[in-house]
Amino acid sequence: EVQLVQSGAEVKKPGESLKISCKGSGYSFTSYWIGWVRQMPGKGLEWMGIIYPGDSDTRYSPSFQGQVTISADKSISTAYLQWSSLKASDTAMYYCARHRWEALDYWGQGTLVTVSS
Amino acid sequence: QSALTQPASVSGSPGQSITISCTGTSSDVGGYNYVSWYQQHPGKAPKLMIYEVSNRPSGVSNRFSGSKSGNTASLTISGLQAEDEADYYCSSYTSSSTPLFGGGTKLTVL
Numbered sequence: 001e002v003q004l005v006q007s008g009a010e011v012k013k014p015g016e017s018l019k020i021s022c023k024g025s026g027y028s029f030t031s032y033w034i035g036w037v038r039q040m041p042g043k044g045l046e047w048m049g050i051i052y053p054g055d056s057d058t059r060y061s062p063s064f065q066g067q068v069t070i071s072a073d074k075s076i077s078t079a080y081l082q083w084s085s086l087k088a089s090d091t092a093m094y095y096c097a098r099h100r101w102e103a104l105d106y107w108g109q110g111t112l113v114t115v116s117s
Numbered sequence: 118q119s120a121l122t123q124p125a126s127v128s129g130s131p132g133q134s135i136t137i138s139c140t141g142t143s144s145d146v147g148g149y150n151y152v153s154w155y156q157q158h159p160g161k162a163p164k165l166m167i168y169e170v171s172n173r174p175s176g177v178s179n180r181f182s183g184s185k186s187g188n189t190a191s192l193t194i195s196g197l198q199a200e201d202e203a204d205y206y207c208s209s210y211t212s213s214s215t216p217l218f219g220g221g222t223k224l225t226v227l
Contacts (some may be wrong), residue, residue: 044155
């Protein structure tokens with residue numbers, strides 16, 4: 001069974017750094033791209049970027065380029081999304097999902113990030 | 118990039134059919150057969166319902182179907198059921214080699 005399990009909810013202060021994770025199982029982790037999607041409170045889905053764990057090739061949406069870093073450790077089948085300096089506007093639910101057929105076919109349960117002073 | 122355009126809300130009675138539209142441009146919806154649709158219930162992760170315009174993943178009911186004409190894609194749900202009440206999002210591959218989501222449509226089953 002394909003599963004993507006994300007790390008737990010985080011509460012941070014503005015300016016702090018953060019790295020959240022997404023662990024894949026039940027399939028060949030290095031053979032599929034993994035995407036990250038943001039959903040701000042009460043809002044729609046926004047595609048952030050995507051990584052191919054096999055060689056760490058990464059692409060970002062123009063809206064998120066330079067704002068976040070996507071990485072992966074194929075040895076432990078885990079992808080990451082990280083911020084170096086959080087802002088209140090980063091408060092959102094973040095989902096990882098497996099990319100297939102130019103779509104996202106399996107999704108993680110989401111990680112809620114709250115940034116507040 | 119601006120989000121693909123979806124109606125904010127649609128509604129229908131049980132047993133009826135509804136259609137949700139997703140309008141883009143020739144640089145996204147109209148240019149590629151890579152339109153997908155997602156269902157999201159409150160507090161849950163999205164679920165893939167349609168990929169490559171009209172294909173259903175294994176396990177998705179055949180009451181869900183997708184199509185495309187020009188720069189507009191559509192999701193049709195037939196035999197509407199109470200459990201179909203959710204938010205629906207379209208997505209398309211774009212000429213920038215990055216996907217783009219629609220703004221989302223809230224489906225209410227009356």
